Amino acid sequence: MGKRSLIGLDIGSRMIKAVELTESRDQVELSALDVIEVPGPGHLRDALRELVGRGGFHTRRTVTAVSGRAVIVRYITMPTMTDEELRNAVRYEAGKYIPFEVEDVILDCQRLDEEGIAAPAVASPGSGMGSTAATKTDEMRVLLVAVKRSFIDDHVALLEEIGLVPSIVDVDSFALGNAFELQNVLRPGSHPVDRTVALVDIGSYKTNINILVGLASYFTREIYVAGSDFTEAIGKRLTIDPSQAEAVKRNPGPRTEEVRETVASVLDDLCHEIFLSFDYFKTQFDREVDEIYLSGGGSLLLGLDETFQRTFGKQPVRWDPTEALTVRADRMNPADLRSMAPLLAVPIGLASRIRKEER
Ligand SMILES: Nc1ncnc2c1ncn2[C@@H]1O[C@H](COP(=O)(O)OP(=O)(O)OP(=O)(O)O)[C@@H](O)[C@H]1O
Numbered sequence: 146m147g148k149r150s151l152i153g154l155d156i157g158s159r160m161i162k163a164v165e166l167t168e169s170r171d172q173v174e175l176s177a178l179d180v181i182e183v184p185g186p187g188h189l190r191d192a193l194r195e196l197v198g199r200g201g202f203h204t205r206r207t208v209t210a211v212s213g214r215a216v217i218v219r220y221i222t223m224p225t226m227t228d229e230e231l232r233n234a235v236r237y238e239a240g241k242y243i244p245f246e247v248e249d250v251i252l253d254c255q256r257l258d259e260e261g262i263a264a265p266a267v268a269s270p271g272s273g274m275g276s277t278a279a280t281k282t283d284e285m286r287v288l289l290v291a292v293k294r295s296f297i298d299d300h301v302a303l304l305e306e307i308g309l310v311p312s313i314v315d316v317d318s319f320a321l322g323n324a325f326e327l328q329n330v331l332r333p334g335s336h337p338v339d340r341t342v343a344l345v346d347i348g349s350y351k352t353n354i355n356i357l358v359g360l361a362s363y364f365t366r367e368i369y370v371a372g373s374d375f376t377e378a379i380g381k382r383l384t385i386d387p388s389q390a391e392a393v394k395r396n397p398g399p400r401t402e403e404v405r406e407t408v409a410s411v412l413d414d415l416c417h418e419i420f421l422s423f424d425y426f427k428t429q430f431d432r433e434v435d436e437i438y439l440s441g442g443g444s445l446l447l448g449l450d451e452t453f454q455r456t457f458g459k460q461p462v463r464w465d466p467t468e469a470l471t472v473r474a475d476r477m478n479p480a481d482l483r484s485m486a487p488l489l490a491v492p493i494g495l496a497s498r499i500r501k502e503e504r
């Protein structure tokens with residue numbers, strides 16, 4: 146069997162992360178990795194161009210994600226029906242769940258089986274909705290995703306303009322779940338099937354949550370509190386500009402206590418929002434979150450673990466989404482890779498779609 150590669154391009158609001166996964170036999174190799182910072186709004190195109198221009202990738206086929214308020218994700222319950230029927234029904238049902246005109250959105254849906262969901266892709270040129278075996282109950286859970294068509298069109302146009310070949314447009318929270326699934330598929334047995342894990346990715350602009358029972362997703366949410374809010378609080382309090390505030394946040398040195406106090410209320414807000422999500426999940430499914438798995442650059446904030454410990458009564462787990470991948474030490478420095486690991490959950494999840502592609 147030949148080798149195939151796919152790029153997972155995570156266009157974060159602050160950092161663009163690109164990983165390339167190459168699949169051969171039963172191995173998934175991390176065959177390329179590049180990260181570039183977006184200095185501010187208006188610099189996205191140039192940053193992307195630079196990243197792609199640096200080469201280093203063996204393919205142009207790319208999976209990206211959209212996120213934010215233009216993306217609507219709903220978990221709904223519907224009578225059991227075939228995929229064909231579901232496809233039709235969803236067009237009628239969607240109006241109830243989305244705040245946009247149905248004609249203006251790209252819709253996708255996926256029935257949710259008990260184990261190992263294949264999350265829908267909002268736009269997947271050339272492939273339709275994935276089909277899964279019918280469940281035998283009279284109701285089924287369905288994941289519905291709607292994204293404004295113009296939003297996807299602009300996104301795809303941008304990728305094509307910089308010379309990439311868009312393969313799938315995904316959603317950040319699903320990518321997070323897919324990275325966790327990949328880890329567990331490559332290391333079978335490492336995660337108990339009945340365990341409830343909340344994946345929490347704290348970025349710059351937003352925090353994504355995906356709650357999984359085993360490997361099945363039950364709840365996702367995006368919270369608009371994250372790393373840049375910490376930076377902003379520091380800037381205001383210490384009356385320094387954003388780039389200085391960013392530097393102080395990452396390396397507070399003698400200002401450690403001041404920084405800790407300054408970010409405390411933002412961190413409490415974030416934990417409170419996460420708490421509300423866990424609470425909602427608990428009332429809906431009568432299950433507690435057993436573990437919190439953290440990722441995202443924003444999770445590196447000083448004092449964050451203590452606040453999580455205090456709010457949730459458990460120590461958050463810092464996981465390494467690269468752990469189960471094959472890495473060639475002659476191509477990638479293991480220490481560099483480990484230091485980047487917190488940033489890589491979403492891009493690895495995006496590229497992990499390589500395993501689900503048709504051959
Ligand atoms: N050592 C550190 N301490 C605290 N924060 C950090 C550290 N390193 C990076 N960050 C923060 O991490 C954030 C970037 O992380 P990440 O790349 O996950 O976000 P993003 O994907 O660009 O954002 P989003 O997902 O919200 O669009 C920035 O807010 C940055 O300030």
Ligand SMILES: [Mg+2]
Pocket residue numbers: 155157158348349441491
């Ligand atoms: Mg991000």
